[in-house]
Amino acid sequence: MGRTAGRDPEQTRAALLDAAAEVVRERGISATLDDVARRAGVSKGGLLYHFASKHELLLALAREWLERFRVAVLAAVDPADDAPGRLVRAYVRVSVHEALDAAATRDALVLLAHLSSVEAITDLARADALRWQEDLRADGLPQDVLALVLAAADGVSAQPVWGMEPAPQELERLRDRLVALTYAEG
Template sequence: MARKAGRTPAVTRRALLDAAASVIRTRGIAASLDEIAREAQVSKGGLLYHFATKDDLVRALAQDLVEAFRAEVVAAVDPADSAPGALTRAYVRACLSSSHDEVALRESAALVVQLGALPEVADLVRADTRRWSAELGADGLPAHVLALVVAAADGASAAPLWGGAVPHDEARALERQLIRFTLDQALWSHLEA
């Protein structure tokens, strides 16, 4: 299959990453490069031009997911928020922003499970987790507050891995409660005791 007329290399690369996500989500990590190329409407040679091996494609897909979440968090930072915990509040918003789209969450969870089984992806995720820990740890919240808020946001966003998403209204309420908690210094001292 020839390259789609008018596609730039960046558009083709994006199509390949999206196709890889779709095919791996439904067929598993054993999906072939041929299947991914077909889904992207790109020749296998075109795919190999962008990603020399399947491992390269899978690593790029995992990196893309990591970067997409980071971009969501950055976009969720309130520029008017100068109180300690501004990044943590953005993290909470990003974790809970799509909680109402159960189908998308299940699809994302299926992809994460498939990719997470690969050691090189697990290494990438561990490195990203360390980066988040350092950045959130420097956000100005007490460690016990940060741990509770991040664990709650992560847990709610990971619910599809266990078969269900947090309903939209509950996700919005949880988001408000966690954000309020990051701002309530009086409550922090009660928990510390």
Template sequence: MAEPRQTRNTERTRRAILDAAQQVILEKGAAVTLAQVASVAGVSKSGLIHHFGNRDQLVVAVVEDVHDQFRESVLSHLDLSENYPGKMLRAYVRVLCAESTDAVAARDFTSAPMWSGLYAIPAVAAVMSGQSAWWSEQFTLDGLSTERVLIVRRAAEGVAAAGVYGEEGEAGIAAARRLLLELTTEGTFHTPV
């Protein structure tokens, strides 16, 4: 019976470390140290190293975890009753341009300057490349033109970043969300002649 309890504690500690690391990375950027993360997580530095062998392993795990959470959030906003192309892209827009604080993590995630120093770690760059390829594949399968996906996807990411930096309020985000969702519907995107 001691085994399941140990597993739960291990999972809980690992989760606390990942959450603390994400918080510290958002505050300090690439200058994050294991000691800072351990302090915020409420574990010893050696306890942190037990779960993540070094700083790079921890950072990679955080980037993977944030991507997993973001993907889960988008998938939870997927409306399978929409029987026309663009379902995945609409879910992506709904998450990044949410009208409430539900998308704070997604918006933080899109703030590249907060994460940019981490891209120098080769394993982080590989994770980012793999994630980008996964999203591109999903949007290709979604049935919309490459141009439409490019415009809507990058605009949603920009709106989310503007929300993080306080450059866009809830009303502006809501208006952008409505327009971007409209652009994911066939016939609403007109190319100039």
């Protein structure tokens, strides 16, 4: 099978990453390149053109998920907000917003759990977490406020994994309260 009609290389790459996410969620990292290629509607050779190995595909998938979150947070920074904690507020808004879609959150966390069994991906995630830690600490909030707000935002974003699906109004109130804490005097 040649290049998939109607798709440019970037679209094909995106389709492969989407297919990989689906297949890994369903079968874990034991999923094969054939499974991914079939799901994306490309040949295995077409997949290997974009990703030389399963390891490379899994790393690219993890990078994409981590980068997608970073881009969403940076896009959520309010340009009119110049008070300390503006990045933290964006992080909270994105984390709580993602928790509103419980099924998507569950899917993302299941995928990330499977991917975290690959040592190179764990290293990648650890480096990303350290980068977030550095960026958020430099955002100007007192450390205790930062720790409390991040723990709550991260915790609420993981609730769907455990079957907890707070009402949207509950999540919006929590988001607003966490954001308000970032403005409180330390």
